[in-house]
Amino acid sequence: MARAEPKRKKQAEHPLLMAPVDWLEERSGLIGGLKYFLFRKVPRDTNWFHTLGSATLTAFIVQTVTGVVLAFYYKPSPNEAYSSIQYITNDLTLGWLVRGMHRWGASVFIILLFLHMGRVFLFGAYKYPRELNWLLGVLLLVLAMLEGFTGYLLPWDQTAYWATVVGINLNATAPFAGPFLSDFLRGGQEIGTETLSRFYSLHMLLIPGGLIGLIVLHLYLVIRLGVTSPPWSKEAAGTEREEVITAKRGLVEPRPRGDGAAADVRGRPEA
Numbered sequence: 001m002a003r004a005e006p007k008r009k010k011q012a013e014h015p016l017l018m019a020p021v022d023w024l025e026e027r028s029g030l031i032g033g034l035k036y037f038l039f040r041k042v043p044r045d046t047n048w049f050h051t052l053g054s055a056t057l058t059a060f061i062v063q064t065v066t067g068v069v070l071a072f073y074y075k076p077s078p079n080e081a082y083s084s085i086q087y088i089t090n091d092l093t094l095g096w097l098v099r100g101m102h103r104w105g106a107s108v109f110i111i112l113l114f115l116h117m118g119r120v121f122l123f124g125a126y127k128y129p130r131e132l133n134w135l136l137g138v139l140l141l142v143l144a145m146l147e148g149f150t151g152y153l154l155p156w157d158q159t160a161y162w163a164t165v166v167g168i169n170l171n172a173t174a175p176f177a178g179p180f181l182s183d184f185l186r187g188g189q190e191i192g193t194e195t196l197s198r199f200y201s202l203h204m205l206l207i208p209g210g211l212i213g214l215i216v217l218h219l220y221l222v223i224r225l226g227v228t229s230p231p232w233s234k235e236a237a238g239t240e241r242e243e244v245i246t247a248k249r250g251l252v253e254p255r256p257r258g259d260g261a262a263a264d265v266r267g268r269p270e271a
């Protein structure tokens with residue numbers, strides 16, 4: 001005898017609730033994509049170390065949200081920057097909290113980034129077929145450091161000013177590109193209005209835009225390739241495996257090196 005469907009499931013699949021979901025699915029396929037994301041298979045020995053990537057992502061989201069709130073009140077000009085920061089900290093309701101979260105959160109983001117990178121390295125997760133994701137990660141790391149550097153000048157206090165003098169002078173010592181890099185960052189002979197505008201634009205627009213684009217690509221590859229098992233597992237990255245790593249219709253299937261070229265699995269039965 002067929003088992004009666006649970007009452008809750010019936011309630012959740014009520015036609016009135018499902019209509020908008022079906023409407024969206026028919027027109028976009030987004031619901032199918034979300035289901036694939038939520039119910040995809042992950043190695044059974046996935047552990048707490050695998051949460052470091054999501055923790056880094058959470059720190060980035062906190063930085064984005066608090067940064068947007070700060071941008072409502074911050075004034076990027078040498079005459080007003082410092083006083084606008086004082087206003088946010090001392091007068092604005094909960095301004096001290098938002099600023100504190102953004103300032104401390106920047107360090108938390110960088111620390112988590114390094115911990116995540118360390119876990120990826122120690123688990124050998126940079127090996128085939130995830131080399132490209134490692135390279136994207138390196139770009140993410142560079143952009144994250146630049147985000148920290150450009151944000152440091154914005155409070156326009158003594159620490160900000162002199163830390164930026166040191167940072168720009170360090171850049172100037174790089175071979176060949178050094179002088180161009182420091183001129184570009186300074187925007188003139190002295191650190192002043194131009195420098196602050198440049199750092200503000202880089203910190204608010206260019207670098208976060210790049211970070212968001214790279215994070216989307218990074219997560220796409222994580223979902224497409226799956227995560228690696230820990231090195232003590234039989235399934236660890238780089239070990240010989242019998243089963244195919246990914247076999248999705250319409251995609252080129254990645255295979256371990258030395259096992260012939262990548263096969264096109266577009267609906268063709270195995271020879």
Ligand code: HEM
Pocket residue numbers: 049050051052053054056057060113116117120123125126130133134135136137138140141144215218222226227228229
């Ligand atoms: C904004 C920075 C970053 C974010 C938000 C991020 C996010 C994530 C997430 C959510 C995962 C899947 C879960 C996990 O393995 O922890 C992941 C995996 C991965 N990340 Fe990152 N990541 C970042 C930076 C980096 C960096 C700096 C590297 C290395 C240079 C890197 C290399 C990788 C690799 C190779 C994987 C695949 C790991 C596996 O298959 O086990 N990521 N990342």
